[in-house]
Amino acid sequence: MGKTKKAAQPKAAADEKKAAAGDGPSTSYDTTLPEKLELARTRVVCGTDMNLHTTSTIAASQWGSLGVDASFDMARFKQDFSIDIKRYEGDDMEFEMKGVSCAVANSLRRIMISETPTMAIEHVYIVNNTSVIQDEASCGVLSHRLGLVPLKVDPRLFQYKAKEDAPSEQNTIVLKLKVECRRLPNGAMENDKVYSRDLIWLPEGSEMPDETSCRFASSQEALVPDGVRPVHDDILIAKLRPGQAIELECHCTKGVGDEHAKWSPVATTWYRLMPELALLQQPRGQIAEELAEQLPGLLQLSGSGENATVAVGDVRKHDKLLEKARRLSGEERYAPYLQLRKIKDHFIFTIESAGAWRPHELFQYAVEVMMSKCDKVLEGLQAFPQRSF
Amino acid sequence: MNAPDRQEKFVVPDGVKKVAFQPDTKVANAGSFVIQREDHTIGNLVRMQLHRDKNVVFAGYRIPHPLEYQMVVKVQTNGKKTPIQAVHSALEDLGNEVGDIRTKFQQQLEQLNGGGGGLPPPPY
Numbered sequence: 001m002g003k004t005k006k007a008a009q010p011k012a013a014a015d016e017k018k019a020a021a022g023d024g025p026s027t028s029y030d031t032t033l034p035e036k037l038e039l040a041r042t043r044v045v046c047g048t049d050m051n052l053h054t055t056s057t058i059a060a061s062q063w064g065s066l067g068v069d070a071s072f073d074m075a076r077f078k079q080d081f082s083i084d085i086k087r088y089e090g091d092d093m094e095f096e097m098k099g100v101s102c103a104v105a106n107s108l109r110r111i112m113i114s115e116t117p118t119m120a121i122e123h124v125y126i127v128n129n130t131s132v133i134q135d136e137a138s139c140g141v142l143s144h145r146l147g148l149v150p151l152k153v154d155p156r157l158f159q160y161k162a163k164e165d166a167p168s169e170q171n172t173i174v175l176k177l178k179v180e181c182r183r184l185p186n187g188a189m190e191n192d193k194v195y196s197r198d199l200i201w202l203p204e205g206s207e208m209p210d211e212t213s214c215r216f217a218s219s220q221e222a223l224v225p226d227g228v229r230p231v232h233d234d235i236l237i238a239k240l241r242p243g244q245a246i247e248l249e250c251h252c253t254k255g256v257g258d259e260h261a262k263w264s265p266v267a268t269t270w271y272r273l274m275p276e277l278a279l280l281q282q283p284r285g286q287i288a289e290e291l292a293e294q295l296p297g298l299l300q301l302s303g304s305g306e307n308a309t310v311a312v313g314d315v316r317k318h319d320k321l322l323e324k325a326r327r328l329s330g331e332e333r334y335a336p337y338l339q340l341r342k343i344k345d346h347f348i349f350t351i352e353s354a355g356a357w358r359p360h361e362l363f364q365y366a367v368e369v370m371m372s373k374c375d376k377v378l379e380g381l382q383a384f385p386q387r388s389f
Numbered sequence: 390m391n392a393p394d395r396q397e398k399f400v401v402p403d404g405v406k407k408v409a410f411q412p413d414t415k416v417a418n419a420g421s422f423v424i425q426r427e428d429h430t431i432g433n434l435v436r437m438q439l440h441r442d443k444n445v446v447f448a449g450y451r452i453p454h455p456l457e458y459q460m461v462v463k464v465q466t467n468g469k470k471t472p473i474q475a476v477h478s479a480l481e482d483l484g485n486e487v488g489d490i491r492t493k494f495q496q497q498l499e500q501l502n503g504g505g506g507g508l509p510p511p512p513y
Contacts, residue, residue: 059440072441074485083493085501090512095497097490103437104486110430162396259395358511360498367491373431374484377424380408381480384473 033068044273046340048330056102056344086348091267093359096274097347105271105347111366114257117155118265118356119173119228121146121250125212128247131194133238142238146177146250147262149196150231150354157223161253167206167214173228173252174202174214180247181240189242196235199250201228206249214251231355265362267352273342275322277312283337284309291337294328295321316348398458401426410473419447419465420472428452432460438479444470 033041041062045052060071081099088094097105124143133142153173161171179198181191203224205216220228238246257264277298283291288308292301298318299310315322322340329338351359401407405425413419424431432450439448439462447465464472501508 056437058437060443060445069443070441071443072438072482074482077486078489081489081493083490083497085497088501088509090509100486100490101437103433104490107430107434115430256399258398355511358508360494360508363494364491367487367494370430370434370487371484371491373427374480374487377408377427377431377435378477378480378484380406380424381422381473381477383406383408384410 033063033066037063037066042344043276044342044344046326046329046342048327058101088359091353091355091359093351093353093363095349097271097349099345100347101345102347105349107370108363108366109269109271109349111369112266112269112351112362113264115369116265116357116362116365117160117254117256118263118354119151119153119155119158119252119254120260120262121149121151121175122253122255123212123251124248125208125251126248127208128245130244131238131240131246132244142246142248145237146199147260149199149235149237150356151228151252152231152355153224153228155254155356158254160255167212167251167253169205169216169218169220169223171253172214173220174206175199175228175250175252176202176207176248177237177250178245178247179240180245181242183242192240192242193236194238194240194246195233196230196237197233198237199230202249203228206251208249212249212251265354265357267354269349269351269362271347271349273344274346274348275315275319276341276343277315277322277325278339278341279310279312280337280339282309283334287333287337291328291334295325297321298325393456399426412472413463413465416465418468418472419463422462422464422472422476424460424462426458427460428458432462434483435462435476435479438483439464439475441482442470442475442479444468445475448475 039045040053044054058070060069062068062070064070077099081097083095083097085093085095121143124140124146126142129142131142133145151173158173159171161167165171177194177199179191179194181189184190203220205220206212206214209215240246255263282288285306285308288310289301289304292299292308292310295318298313298315298321300313301308301310303309325338326340328334329340351362353359353362357365407425409423409425411421411423413421429452432452436448436450439445444466445464446467447463450460450462452460462476464475466472466475470478498508
């Protein structure tokens, strides 16, 4: 067939180009697409006033008229997809995902933010509050602040507690806060600041079971051997003056970010597209020297004087200069040479955990949740026989 | 004051089916799926996956009202597949795709383990 013959030659050339491109797009079709369309398909072109080709063109029939079959193929996905963990320090993880569409990346991000459970303070029983931080129902600033304190405990050890359920050792954690500010004989104040480290875990349960109707059948020591404490010791909850005191009991339950942001396990998680700086044509001589001076590191100068040329350096390392490059690409003098682009299916994902989950566990959990969602809908679909219409 | 209970966002009440299908009366090979208690997280994903199917002519989703927790996916195919089959294979493909993501992530973590001497400890 005429079309496949034509495909053979550009494919060989394209394969070469792909190998040389390095950070290029990973979803490749037998690239019989002309260069301009390939650019529109795989790159977002960043201009100074607007970005071009921002939609992801992944419909199967997209390039049908050109003879390219763009339908989903599991084998090709497996080949093109890759994950690379770039940085993992403490509670921050940064990794790169190549070969997925933005819908998948976005869904994973949404699940991590709003559908991954944690434990957070939900009910606060106030015995005594003579501080200036209000605690009445309509302006429960103190309770609100307590709810937002992240707790270092694995939520998977606990069960969800519905409104009608009684609090028990399976679904509730009890913390106690009792601080009184006094003036010491030498004039200094003791306990004038209430920190999160003053929240003490009560593994035996509530100390006022009659008021809170919370009765534990057994101690939680066995369930949580490491103990329960806030992730950070130094979160300031309230300030006191001599004579003021706060005494309260907090009951924590399991929830998801969807219900209230205090249950979100991530400080935040986000992704961005991989940037790419393209040289539309090679600048020579003085323009090359000027560009290399404006974007040191990002553009590396070689040669000098009349023979000066530039090459694009490591884009990830010189991240901060990219916006400057975008601005320069809008200027008349440099517009023919520079173009900032983003690769549409290459994501730089960053996960910053709030402390209850490790970042890699978060991602793994998000993937599990996504699979179970697909399964749930599939199960619902079973009600309809496939052949019928 | 009139806001519904947040629990309603993810719990399907008794007697209500998770997925309901209505064939379109006016257009051939088309139908709408009403999926309860799902939102953009899965909606956008299914819509995108449906677009990747050669036999799907039209695919779109919407959430008719933000306080009613349901989603409507409208699919029209070219006759070689029924809309139900199209959505079925889209969901299965998604499951496989995500399974592959999980495997590759696990492999990367193990490389981090073996190479760098283990995962970094938690800071607190």
